[in-house]
Amino acid sequence: MIADATPASKKPSSFEVRVLRQDAPGEPGYWERHQITYEPNLNVISVLQKIAALSTTADGKSTTPVAWDCNCLEEVCGACTMLVNGRTRQACSALVDRLLEDNPAGIELQPMSKFPVLRDLVVDRTRMYRALERVKAWIPVDGYGDRGAGPKESQEGQEVRYPLSECMTCGCCVEACPQFAKVELFQRSDESDAEFAERKNRAYDQAFIGAAAISQAILFNEHPTGHMNADERLEALSAPGGLQVCGNAQNCVAVCPKNIPLTTSIARAGRQLTGYMFRKFFDR
């Protein structure tokens, strides 16, 4: 259990890190090897920091620092998600000692495969934020003036909502989902940033919304105020790219770093949607 318990002799003096790099969107990827001096208690972020400071490959060639995203370094912001030894996870909570135990040959880092690569390990996850707009993932309060407390909530109710509300939009669930296919568009030379964003949003809105957003729809439908416009969220889930795309493969729930009960949310969404379609049919 204790990392320090490994006899010193077993520890490598250095280890290899292979990074799948890509200079810009649409460019080919290429592997680069880095040799890192071993220290106890490193994580993948500190390895990337060392690579940035060295700017030299294992063959001694000088190179640019690898680009990657991070902020909190405590697995709570979701920024640093990447594939570490093929597994989608946060780089900040990926401990080198553990990784080397499992795979003494070294560590392999790749960008997430379901999002457009901007550079190296940095990907564009705006599609996930867009999905939150699709399901109107907010409480439509009247305003921000003083109106007293929110609705009372039972402990059980809070215990259902709280775990869902821990979703950090990291994207692990959709990375692992067989139904979630990459959508990547490229800016045309005659296109403004706003036009490009608009075109991307249209494409995203047709594609699968993904487990995280489905679960967020449930989070707000479960709130007494949010419940008042539950139908709008269900309408979004019934649209193309909505809930029906989910094949119930359950990969998502297995990789969520926050242990969010995604398949429970999906099942709940299914039941709510059935009720909604039924009502919609008879209201016509």
Added chain:
Amino acid sequence: MAKQRVVVVGGGLAGLAATMKLAELGIAVDCMSLTPVKRSHSVCAQGGINSVNELTRQQGDTEWLHLDDTVYGGDFLQHQPPVKEMAYAAPGIIDLMDRLGVPFNRTPEGFRDQRRFGGTLFKRTSFAGATTGQQLLYALDEQARRWHNAGAVEMYEGWDFLSPVIDEEGRCRGVVAQNLVTMEIRSFPADAVILATGGCGLIYGRSTMSMACTGSAVSRAAQVGAKYANAEFIQVHPTAIPGADKLRLMSESARGEGGRVWVPRKPHDPRDPKQIPESERYYFLEERYPKYGNLVPRDIATREIFDVCVNDGLSVDADRQCVYLDLTHISREELDRKLGGILHIYEKFQGVDPREYPMKIFPAVHYSMGGLWADYERAADGGLTLGSPRNHQTHIPGLFAIGECDYQYHGANRLGANSLLSCIFTGLIVAPGIENMFKSLKESAGDEKFASLLRGQRAVKQLEHDNLLKREGGRENPYVIHQELGDVMTKAATVVRRNDQLTAAIEKVNELAERVENCSLSDTGNWTNQNVVFTKALRDMFPVAKAILKGALARDECRGAHYKPAFDMPGIDATDPAEKRRQAEAWCDSFDEKNRKWLKTTIASIDKSGEPTLSYEDVDTSLIPPRPRLYGLVGAEVIEQVWKERQAEKTPQSDGPNGAATKAAVGAGVG
């Protein structure tokens, strides 16, 4: 006239609260942030958010007492009107966050549950599991997304604020910013700019803060005329988990539940800690403070841990500073029940089970009380004039500062769970002031008249950027310089401050500031170049670092987080009652004298070369007169008696609705 707009820089709690409030007022907002706003540093806050509530009220709590605890905990260094306004607004803010859907923990009947935090006797702290900051931030992020969806707010995530745009009259007319992916530099017209860019922990290399907390944005504003206040007040948390990349917070509850702090008596004893017999362990807190043991107040715990490692050389590891925080004498079941969440964090990042092996911990830089100087307008009732454009405006008209990056609310020391409150509060109150300011402005920065100003200042930044990429011959590595800066700052300007060390540190930082101009970039490309973004942020750390050091060097006293042993006021040692009395009188005289001299805001004006010059400003303590913090001091009772007698002579019982000003001094914690 083109439509007036606001640029909000920063999408943490403060920036998003401002964004949604402005949108509600019908004002167009461009919200800009280094990270996607949902990934801002505010997600890290675990503990909770303070306000008076129905239950504490029944125990005699009032907003006035919240104000009192806050200024007492802050050693009276904050202007009291803004703090008063915040304390009185707090219950409404928690209600609002509740309406926005924050999953606050509940009582069996369905009310919001509260816990107690340091520095108060009341259970004022609302919380949502162990991720209160994340939950609050998400609620605001959702509202911002709602406004974005409605077309009222434009989001610029992945942009680095480079500078405010200032016209000949000195008014802020927009910002220049750079896209982190395409590296495009663009100017954004704005009739008001709000900086909500958080703390500056990265100046210390590693801290409990996130990687975006470089302080670069405030530094950039300070270099063109905004002023920086109380820089020297940096809060250090006693227990963090040292990591190669970050120092992660270990909650105080580990000690609260019986954790014991110790080091081996033999320096760097290589044995497995469990093999070290009791007699060879130094439980230094228990030995030095038999009465309080491991539960001494946080500032004392911090200093003692520091002392044992740095001065006694008793750190557990030879190559880095740390002490043991030991829970292994407590049963697994009990630990899991009471501390499950936080033990999980240790296990996740250290790969070690703290139920089996003592944790290794060390103090870490945690919060910057200081920040951009910001104004306020006092109302007749001692609070703020709401809707005044002066509230939170910096020295640059049209440029505002809110959240952790302003200096207003926490004085010399922040109380736990008060920061999330101050962030949301400032975000909400800055908006109506700007609304009023817009009414009096006769023009808009979007008017043709300002186009050349905006173009010109953009070009300046473009040139700086191009020159940085082109620079040849420099051999300095920015990452190495950052590490050196962090080491110097951590050594000289954290827990214990000595003038000789500060003087030496200033010299070293000046030298590093020169070396940083010789950095060569390992990436000279113009696409997602994190190397150049980091180097720019690093350069801008120096003016703030210098302001911290200079401020600390000048301030020859102890106040809140600023501790200089050479200027400490020791307790009294006499046993003879008359002599005791005399010493207590003398103690109170020096206390008064110290306040006359140092109960002042430090204001750093930073010149074009990044050099700070200090001046001082009086503090508005008109609501609650300053009183000594006597926690743990020898002879506290007699000092308090003398002090109260003097107070009674001066003020004929008029302090606030509860006579809170004469409330007995209690220990204040930080969080």
